[in-house]
Amino acid sequence: MEFLEIYEGPLDVDLIFSRWRKWGEDKNYGAFITFVGTVREEDSIEGLSFDLYEPILTDWFAGWSQRASKEGAVVRMAHSFGDVPLHRSSYMAAVFSPKRAVALRIIEEFVEDFKANAPIWKYDIKKGKRVYASDRSHKIEGAGILDIERGSR
Amino acid sequence: MVKVEFLGPIGKKPIEIEAKTLKEVAEILNKDEETKKWLAECAVAVNDKLVSSLDVELRDGDRVSLLPPVCGG
Numbered sequence: 311m312e313f314l315e316i317y318e319g320p321l322d323v324d325l326i327f328s329r330w331r332k333w334g335e336d337k338n339y340g341a342f343i344t345f346v347g348t349v350r351e352e353d354s355i356e357g358l359s360f361d362l363y364e365p366i367l368t369d370w371f372a373g374w375s376q377r378a379s380k381e382g383a384v385v386r387m388a389h390s391f392g393d394v395p396l397h398r399s400s401y402m403a404a405v406f407s408p409k410r411a412v413a414l415r416i417i418e419e420f421v422e423d424f425k426a427n428a429p430i431w432k433y434d435i436k437k438g439k440r441v442y443a444s445d446r447s448h449k450i451e452g453a454g455i456l457d458i459e460r461g462s463r
Numbered sequence: 464m465v466k467v468e469f470l471g472p473i474g475k476k477p478i479e480i481e482a483k484t485l486k487e488v489a490e491i492l493n494k495d496e497e498t499k500k501w502l503a504e505c506a507v508a509v510n511d512k513l514v515s516s517l518d519v520e521l522r523d524g525d526r527v528s529l530l531p532p533v534c535g536g
Contacts, residue, residue: 347536361471363530365511389535401536421536430535431471442472447532450506452515456489456529457502 314371315388316364320398326388330404339384339406341413345421347401349394356435357395358443363429370428374420383407383416387424393435427451465521467492468528473501485509485519488527505529 315326323346334342349358371387378385383405390400403421407413426448433440454460465482469475475498482488485507492498507514508528509521521527 360535362535363470363528366508366513366528366530369511424535426533428533428535429470429530430533431531432534432536433472443534444472444532447534449504449532450513450530452513453506453530453532454503455485455507455515455517456492456505458486458489458517459493459499460503 313375313384313386314368315386316362316367317388317390318392319390320394321388321390321400321402323399323402326402330386334406337384337406339408341405341407341410343405343410343413343417345401345403345417346399348399349396351396353434354436355396356438357393357398358400359393359433359435359440360389360391360400361431361433362389362391366429374423378405378416378420381407381412381416383412385416385420389430464523466524466526468526469498469501470528470530471533473498473505473529473531482521484517484521485514485527486517488521489517501529501531505531 331342374385386404388402394400405413405417427450432443434443464479466477466479467488468477480491492502509519510526
């Protein structure tokens, strides 16, 4: 999908930003709102690492594209897989719309839903090893149906 | 045969099992101690479409994917 970009390793934020900005200018959008996620230094991590599952990520993103287009807006996104060192970026999202109000609202809803449901798994890199960030992860909507013994059906 | 894939941090290789419904897949996975601990946490997709019930019939060659808790960004 053209507006969903996946890269191995850290994103080249400046390059992606300028390409998106140019695209938005050519399409006559008045508002271009971006979110950039950068790997912070904390808990002695050396970086973050990601797995993603592209088929379902693509579907999830297509749903958002449709939702945005009903309001005359466009969403774009770039995400990394593999290792991303400290102070580099793994995630960029953008919303384009004719005026700011729609774009400002959609960027927040989009990024929140991304965190909750996009099929991407995060690992801390500590002493060169990947450690699943289970305490920061969220169950996808509808999780648990296979757990028949706990009667979760 | 139905292929079961374990995505992200589950770290288990895909398996092939005989099952005619998703409920049968659930029954088989609940017997495996290693897999069982993930079941309450995982969302499920059949042929890359998320499903919300075990009432799904499966055909030969279908793929069932387990998606553990996510954290992008």
